[in-house]
Amino acid sequence: MATKKPPKIHLYHWEGTNARRERIKGEIEAEDINFVRAKLREQGISPKRIRKKSSFSLKLGEKVTARDITLFSRQLATMIKAGVPVVQALTITIEGQTKKKMRDLLIDLRDQVSAGIPVAQALRRHPLIFDDLFCSLVEAGEASGALEDMLERVAMYKERMESLKNKIKKALYYPIFVMVIGLAVAALLLIKVVPEFERMFASFGAELPAYTQMVINLSRFMQEWWYLVFGSLGVALYLVFFWRKRSETFAYNLSKFTLRLPIAGQLLHKSAVARFSRTLATSFSAGVPLVDALDSAGSSTGNLVYRKIIHNIKEDVATGQQLNFAMRQARIFPTMVNQMVAIGEESGALDTMLLKVAEFFEEEVNTMVDSMTSLLEPLVIAVLGVIVGGLVIAMYLPIFQMGSIM
Incomplete structure (x- = not known):
C-alpha cells in the first residue's frame, strides 16, 4: 500500500524581534509560511517579514555537502571542548567559511542559538541538511x-x-x-x-x-x-x-x-x-x-x-x-x-x-x-x-x- 508523499520543503528568509525587542533574522526550511510563523512564535520571536527564497537562487550557490557538515561538527566539538561558548564557536566557524550557502546556514544557526533556542532545535529547522x-x-x-x-x-x-x-x-x-x-x-x-x-x-x-x-x-x-x-x-x-x-x-x-x-x-x-x-x-x-x-x-x-x-x-x-x-x-x-x-x-x-x-x-x-x-x-x-x-x-x-x- 502506497504511503502518503512527504510535503515539499521550501527555504524561507525571516526577520523579527525576540523577547528583548532585538531585531534578528535568519532562514528556516518549512512546508509553508504558516508553519514558519508558528515555529517562530513558539520560540518567542515576533515575525515582521517572511519571504520564500526562490529555488533558482538556491541552485546558484554551492551545495552543502556531507563533508561540510562533518568538518563543521569537528570544529564545533573542538572549540566547545576548549571552553568556547557555542555562540562564539559558531561565529568563529562562520569567519573561516568560504562557501556562501554554508556560511548562510551557520549565520542562521548562530542567530537562533543567540536568541535562546537549543542547538538541536535550531538544527531541526534545516531538515534537508541535518x-x-x-x-x-x-x-x-x-x-x-x-x-x-x-x-x-x-x-x-x-x-x-x-x-x-x-x-x-x-x-x-x-x-x-x-x-x-x-x-x-x-x-x-x-x-x-x-x-x-x-x-x-x-x-x-x-x-x-x-x-x-x-x-x-x-x-x-x-x-x-x-x-x-x-x-x-x-x-x-x-x-x-x-x-x-x-x-x-x-x-x-x-x-x-x-x-x-x-x-x-x-x-x-x-x-x-x-x-x-x-x-x-x-x-x-x-x-x-x-x-x-x-x-x-x-x-x-x-x-x-x-x-x-x-x-x-x-x-x-x-x-x-x-x-x-x-x-x-x-x-x-x-x-x-x-x-x-x-x-x-x-x-x-x-x-x-x-x-x-x-x-x-x-x-x-x-x-x-x-x-x-x-x-x-x-x-x-x-x-x-x-x-x-x-x-x-x-x-x-x-x-x-x-x-x-x-
Missing part, C-alpha cells in the same frame, strides 16, 4: 552536558558513512562510465567512419563478407535513425529518474531489482547491512530509544527494500518483540548479524555488537570493491576491444580478401 539522527544526537548531548562528545561522534559516524558511499560509487560508476564512452566511440565509428569505407567498397563491385555487410547495415540504420536511438535512451533514463521520484512502487521495485543484480547486488546488500548496523549502534549508544533509532537506521541504508523491512521490524519491536527475533523474521539479514544482535541483547551490549557487525561488513565492502575494481578493469578493456576491434575488422576484412585473391 537529518533526524544528527539532531537526536545533538539533543542527547545537550541534555547530558556532553555536546562536544556527541558532535565528535557525529563527525566520526559521517566520515565512516561517506567513506562507504564513495566505495560503492567507485565500484558501480567506473564500469558504467567506461562502457558509455565505449558505446559513444562505437556510435561515432558507425556514423562517421564506416560510411567512408562503404563508399570505397562500392567501387570494388564484389560481394562483401556477411559480417562486413551486417556492420554496414547497422551503420545505415544509425545514420538514418541516430536521433531516435539516442532520444529513446535519453527518454528511458529520464522516465526511470522521474518515476523513481514520483512513484514509490516503482522506486521500491527498482531497489529490489538492484539487489538481485549479480555481484553488484551482493555489494549493495553488504553496504546496507553495514550502514544499518553503524547507524543503529551510534543512535542506541547515545541514549536514543531503540524504536526511534530504528527509524534513522532504516533511512540510512540507502535502499527502499531495507527501509521497508526495518520499518516492519520497528513496529514489531514497538509491540514488545526482541530485536533479534524481529530481524530473524525479516529473513534478509545474514545469520551472523542476527546472532550478534541476540548476543548483544542478552549481554546488554547491543551497541558494541552492532559496531562489530558494522566494522565487519565495511571491511567486506572494501575487500569486495578492491576485488571488483581489479577484475573489472581488464574486463572493461576487453569489452571495449571487442566492440571497437570488431568494427575495425569488419571494415578491413574485404581488403584482406582482395589481397589474398591478388
Whole structure:
C-alpha cells in the first residue's frame, strides 16, 4: 500500500524581534509560511517579514555537502571542548567559511542559538541538511552536558558513512562510465567512419563478407535513425529518474531489482547491512530509544527494500518483540548479524555488537570493491576491444580478401 508523499520543503528568509525587542533574522526550511510563523512564535520571536527564497537562487550557490557538515561538527566539538561558548564557536566557524550557502546556514544557526533556542532545535529547522539522527544526537548531548562528545561522534559516524558511499560509487560508476564512452566511440565509428569505407567498397563491385555487410547495415540504420536511438535512451533514463521520484512502487521495485543484480547486488546488500548496523549502534549508544533509532537506521541504508523491512521490524519491536527475533523474521539479514544482535541483547551490549557487525561488513565492502575494481578493469578493456576491434575488422576484412585473391 502506497504511503502518503512527504510535503515539499521550501527555504524561507525571516526577520523579527525576540523577547528583548532585538531585531534578528535568519532562514528556516518549512512546508509553508504558516508553519514558519508558528515555529517562530513558539520560540518567542515576533515575525515582521517572511519571504520564500526562490529555488533558482538556491541552485546558484554551492551545495552543502556531507563533508561540510562533518568538518563543521569537528570544529564545533573542538572549540566547545576548549571552553568556547557555542555562540562564539559558531561565529568563529562562520569567519573561516568560504562557501556562501554554508556560511548562510551557520549565520542562521548562530542567530537562533543567540536568541535562546537549543542547538538541536535550531538544527531541526534545516531538515534537508541535518537529518533526524544528527539532531537526536545533538539533543542527547545537550541534555547530558556532553555536546562536544556527541558532535565528535557525529563527525566520526559521517566520515565512516561517506567513506562507504564513495566505495560503492567507485565500484558501480567506473564500469558504467567506461562502457558509455565505449558505446559513444562505437556510435561515432558507425556514423562517421564506416560510411567512408562503404563508399570505397562500392567501387570494388564484389560481394562483401556477411559480417562486413551486417556492420554496414547497422551503420545505415544509425545514420538514418541516430536521433531516435539516442532520444529513446535519453527518454528511458529520464522516465526511470522521474518515476523513481514520483512513484514509490516503482522506486521500491527498482531497489529490489538492484539487489538481485549479480555481484553488484551482493555489494549493495553488504553496504546496507553495514550502514544499518553503524547507524543503529551510534543512535542506541547515545541514549536514543531503540524504536526511534530504528527509524534513522532504516533511512540510512540507502535502499527502499531495507527501509521497508526495518520499518516492519520497528513496529514489531514497538509491540514488545526482541530485536533479534524481529530481524530473524525479516529473513534478509545474514545469520551472523542476527546472532550478534541476540548476543548483544542478552549481554546488554547491543551497541558494541552492532559496531562489530558494522566494522565487519565495511571491511567486506572494501575487500569486495578492491576485488571488483581489479577484475573489472581488464574486463572493461576487453569489452571495449571487442566492440571497437570488431568494427575495425569488419571494415578491413574485404581488403584482406582482395589481397589474398591478388
